[in-house]
Every structure is written in C-alpha cells, then in structure tokens.
Amino acid sequence: MIAAIDRVFVAALCLARAGLRVDAEKGYLIESRLAPVARREGFSSPEEFIGRLRDGGGDDRLHWAIVEAIALPETEFYRDHAVFEALVHDVIPTLVRERAGAPVRVWSTACGMGQEIYSLAMLIADTPVLAGKVELFASDLSEKSLEKAQSGLYSQFEVQRGLPARTLVRHFEKEGESFALSPRIRQMIRWRRVNLMDDLGRFGQFDLVLCRNVLTQLTPEAQVRVVGQLKKTLAPGGRLALGLKEEAGGELTPLPGGLGLFALPQDAVRTAA
Amino acid sequence: MKTCLVVDDSRVIRKVSRRILEDLGFEVAEASDGVEAMAWCSAVMPDAILLDWIMPGMDGMEFLKRLRAEPGGERPKVVFCSGETDIGRIRDALDAGADEYIMKPFDGAIVAGKLAYLGVAA
Structure with a gap:
C-alpha cells in the first residue's frame, strides 16, 4: 500500500x-x-x-x-455512437455549408490512443460529400498515448471495443497479432502534444472542438479554466463537443438532443473583444 | 424477454456465453452444432444468435446460409463468434449474412457492445 x-x-x-x-x-x-x-x-x-x-x-x-x-485515456471506438451520428450527419455538414468552401477544422483535444479522432475520420472517409472538406487535428497530454495513436496499431481486444466489424474489415489490415489502420485514414490527421491547462490561443481557431469526458476528471477550478480556453479556440459559430453529462455554461448554447454538443454564437467574438 | 441462441461445440464457451447473456437479461438456448441450431430455429426464431464457425457436423457458415433461406430466417441478428481473426475470413462471414463478428477470446463488454450496436439489447 x-x-x-x-x-x-x-x-x-x-x-x-x-x-x-x-x-x-x-x-x-x-x-x-x-x-x-x-x-x-x-x-x-x-x-x-x-x-x-x-x-x-x-x-x-x-x-x-x-x-x-x-489521466484516463479513451479506449473505445465510437463511444456514445449517437454523438458520432450527429456530428457526421448534422453538425459537420452544417459547418461545411456555413464555411462556404473554407475547410472545416476539427480538433480532438484529448485524443488518448486515437479512437475518437479515427472514428470520426473513418465516418468522414465513408461520407463522400464530406471528403476533402474537413481538416482533422488531434492532441493529448500523453506522449505515450500519442505515439500509440499515430501508429494506428490496435490489439484484437481494442478493435472489438465499439468498432463495428464492417468498419474493421473496410479500414484495417492484419499486421502480425495487431490490426493496422489504413494509411489513408491515418494520413487525415495531424498530431501534437498539448496540455489543456496551457495557453491554447496559439493553435488558431477551430470550427468543431471535441473535449469529451475530460472535464469530469478535473478540479472545478481547472474545469472553468479549460472551458474558457476551449472557447477561445472556437471560431465564431463553432461547435463544442463535451461528454454526455458535461456542461459548458456561459454563452455556449446546448444543441438539442442531450448529446453534450454546444454552439458558440456567431457574434461571440465581437462581444468578448 | 429477448432470446439468444448460443451455437458452439464447446460446452465451456456455451456456459461462459450463457452467463454473459443472462446478465444482459436474455433468455438463452444452447445448441452444439448447426443441425441442432436449425432445429431450434424451425421451432421458434430467436432474436439473436451467437454462432461459432468451426463445428463438427454442420458448421457455422453452412448454418448461416440455411438460416437466411428459411422463412423468417432473415430476422435474427447473427453474431459470428470465432477464433478466426483473418480480415478476409471476417469479410466472408459478413458477406454471407452475419450482422456482426466477435473474435475469441471475448468478454462481457464486447458481447454487450455488439448486441447494443445491433439494437438487440434485452
């Protein structure tokens, strides 16, 4: 002990x-x-x-x-499946329309071993109208997790957590005892080590920021700081995805469906400036 | 109550699967090969089937093809549950009409996740 x-x-x-x-x-x-x-x-x-x-x-x-x-890493593909459905069928297509030709920038801020961002990348690759219109970024606190994520290699046990078998056969190949995600999907993502407690302003602005099931691991003070930081990284009219039971507060308005999705108003930046 | 038929020639696997499925709230029936499984399905179609591939007598693939040709045989959600982990073989199983695929060894969370994904939560 x-x-x-x-x-x-x-x-x-x-x-x-x-x-x-x-x-x-x-x-x-x-x-x-x-x-x-x-x-x-x-x-x-x-x-x-x-x-x-x-x-x-x-x-x-x-x-x-x-x-x-x-720090607990995310270990499941398509965790809370309905959230991914909403992102790919509603949130991201809406952002593509609103951005009128400019790429939609998406950031998975606590990507762990990559399951969240790869889940999204595979859905986007399988949705022809979104292909080429979205830029994906992923970061984590842990260098070790990032290395694993970038390798795209998962154990038999890991690929059976949340990943449908049809998606497995479409996007993975067997590599020894492991399952390797196709280079086509891996190349969709840019990686970086980021501590959410640091100043996030230098990373530019994003149209969709994912930070699911992180806030509940933080102290109340850190939660306020991180939400404030995330808000700074959102472009006007951007969307934020938190965990199902997590709250954003402030000027971020919840989207219907109870999926932990929030929208920053179009005029939010002007109000803050 | 939803029913799940466990088809496996290993008594140990059937027992483990039964415990997992009963914990999930399913009523469980067992068959030790494809012939026995067909007999169950002719009497009453289950909501879900956990299906081993390699079995003496009628194997999983043969059973699946016959099941899908039966009246009402398209209804049960069939989850292959096999030690076969080759991507090409998994694709074959899905192409033959399986709804999902579990690689052995498995645990309760994997079974629960697959059944929930298929919308057959008990």
Whole structure:
C-alpha cells in the first residue's frame, strides 16, 4: 500500500501539471496506474518511483510519466455512437455549408490512443460529400498515448471495443497479432502534444472542438479554466463537443438532443473583444 | 424477454456465453452444432444468435446460409463468434449474412457492445 505522503505527492503533482482531480485516499487506483510505469522506468515499485521524485530526484519526463499514467485515456471506438451520428450527419455538414468552401477544422483535444479522432475520420472517409472538406487535428497530454495513436496499431481486444466489424474489415489490415489502420485514414490527421491547462490561443481557431469526458476528471477550478480556453479556440459559430453529462455554461448554447454538443454564437467574438 | 441462441461445440464457451447473456437479461438456448441450431430455429426464431464457425457436423457458415433461406430466417441478428481473426475470413462471414463478428477470446463488454450496436439489447 502506497503511503499517505506519497499519495498526496501524486495528487498534488497531477493537480499542478494538468488540473487533474485525484483522490489521495484512493491508494489502489494510484498504485494500479503507476505500477506499469514504475516497472518501465526501472524502479522496483511505485513507492520507490514516487520516493525518488519526492526527494527532488528525477527529471521532468519522469514527473510527466506519473501525470500521464493517472489521466484516463479513451479506449473505445465510437463511444456514445449517437454523438458520432450527429456530428457526421448534422453538425459537420452544417459547418461545411456555413464555411462556404473554407475547410472545416476539427480538433480532438484529448485524443488518448486515437479512437475518437479515427472514428470520426473513418465516418468522414465513408461520407463522400464530406471528403476533402474537413481538416482533422488531434492532441493529448500523453506522449505515450500519442505515439500509440499515430501508429494506428490496435490489439484484437481494442478493435472489438465499439468498432463495428464492417468498419474493421473496410479500414484495417492484419499486421502480425495487431490490426493496422489504413494509411489513408491515418494520413487525415495531424498530431501534437498539448496540455489543456496551457495557453491554447496559439493553435488558431477551430470550427468543431471535441473535449469529451475530460472535464469530469478535473478540479472545478481547472474545469472553468479549460472551458474558457476551449472557447477561445472556437471560431465564431463553432461547435463544442463535451461528454454526455458535461456542461459548458456561459454563452455556449446546448444543441438539442442531450448529446453534450454546444454552439458558440456567431457574434461571440465581437462581444468578448 | 429477448432470446439468444448460443451455437458452439464447446460446452465451456456455451456456459461462459450463457452467463454473459443472462446478465444482459436474455433468455438463452444452447445448441452444439448447426443441425441442432436449425432445429431450434424451425421451432421458434430467436432474436439473436451467437454462432461459432468451426463445428463438427454442420458448421457455422453452412448454418448461416440455411438460416437466411428459411422463412423468417432473415430476422435474427447473427453474431459470428470465432477464433478466426483473418480480415478476409471476417469479410466472408459478413458477406454471407452475419450482422456482426466477435473474435475469441471475448468478454462481457464486447458481447454487450455488439448486441447494443445491433439494437438487440434485452
């Protein structure tokens, strides 16, 4: 069992770096997430790993390794299927019309191991009227997750989480024991490591920003900060996709359907400026 | 209550599948090969079928083709459930009329996800 002083250290580190809300009482959760990372980094136990950092040792990369292990990555394709249906049949076609020829820019802000952005990319590729009209960007806090996402390689277990068999045979090939997503789909996406707590203004503006099931992992203060930041990255009239039970508040108006979709008014930027 | 027929020559797989499906609220029937499965379906068409591929006697593919030719045989949602993981073979199963495909080994979450996707949640 990890000592209280170590658990508090981990919770404080995750809060400071990523605004993550970690219950320092949940020793089991901290231990189970950190054990594989401790092994990978050559420590005999999570305690020894945390102890080293707590004593002032370890570089920045090791500190991030802890934060990345605690942040929960998305592991399911087409999670909340109805959301993807709404995005591809309604939200994105509407944006394509509104942008009148300019590409619709979409950003998956916490892409984890890529399931969300690839789900969207496969649907767009299979919808001829959208092909070539959408630019896809994806980012995550975790370098490790991003590497995995970019590889497009998934285990047999992973491709059976939410991915319909017909989509599997259309877009994947067997590669050894793994399933490899086709280069055509992988090439649709541009990747970048981004911490949502940093200043997001430098990334330009997006027409659709996805940040699903992230806010619930954050402290209330971090939630307010992240929503404020996301709003800054939305172009006027842009749409925001949060988790089903997550709220945007402020001038973002919920779209009908209860799918966690919100719209920024066309005149929002002028009001704010 | 929705019904699901489990067709597999392995008693262990049938037992595991039965437990998963009963937890999901299905009424479960079992068959150990295609012939037995056809007998079930002639009596009453289930809402869903979990179907093994390689079985002695009538195999899964043969059963699927006969089922789809029966009156009312287009109605059950058929989920192949096989150790075969080759993309081409999975495509064959779907082309032959399977609605979904599960690669063994599987767990409850995978079965629940596939059935929910097909709209046969109990």
